[in-house]
Amino acid sequence: MARQLTKLGFLDVKKTLFLLCDLQEMFRPGMKMFDPVVKNASKLVQAGKMLDIPLIVTEHYPEKLGHIVKELDISHAKGVYPKTLFSMMIPEVQAKMNDLFGAELETVVLFGLESHICLEQTAMDLLKTGLTVHVAADCSLSRTQEDRKLALERLQQIGCFVTTSENVIFKLMRDKKHPAFDKVPHLVREPSVDSGLSKL
Known part of the structure; x- marks a missing residue:
């Protein structure tokens, strides 16, 4: 039954992981929607921390491309891993996922x-293992809106x-009675920043 609910899009706080992929400083100049996406990602990361959702972060080739932008507080991340593989599913990330959740x-x-x-390549690797994947579109981007639109499709x-x-x-809170609900409203009081999704 639990797996069936997951396939419908339900999120269980005890069985959900956040993966933040390569939102690094050196990408900022080439992406016009970068700042709005960072603001939305910051909201999601902060809420995840309040809801005790484990966060794993990757940085693509950080020697050349720098580190995760300073606007994102990832101090609670369970790991920040450099990579050259396009997919986040490098051995270190997979091992940390197993350490955190086992088969859960x-x-x-x-x-x-x-x-x-x-x-996209990370999602493919996750899906083939049987996991359900939610892509936060307003926290994700590409250099062109065309690439972004087609990727989301x-x-x-x-x-x-x-x-x-x-x-x-x-979806993670599900109920106003959730213990973290009183901490979260300041994050969602203002609507998310327009990241151009309505124009895709």
Whole structure:
């Protein structure tokens, strides 16, 4: 029954992982929607911390491309891993996922960049293991809106839930009586920043 609910898009706080992919400083100049996406990603990361959702972060070739942007507080991340593989599913990340969840992990919330490269290949690797994947579209981007649009369409076609940061946050809480609810409203009081999704 639990797996059936997961396949419908439910999120279980005890069986969900956040994966933040390569939202690094050196990518900022080449992506016009970078700043809005960072603001939305910050909301999602903060909410994840409040809801005690484990976070794993990758940085693509950080020697040349720098580190995760300073606007994102990832101090609670369970690991920050350098990579050259486009997919986040490097051995170190897979080992950390196993350490954190064993066989209990059901759902991954994936966000970052680029949608048509690293996110898509990560999603494919996750889906083939039987995990459910939610892609936070307002926290994800590509250098061009065309690549982003087509990637989000492909991600949906291959079985991902293409969603938004607020949708994820409220699905995780499910009830105003959630212990963290009183901490979260300041994050969602203002609508998420327009990241250009309505124009895709």
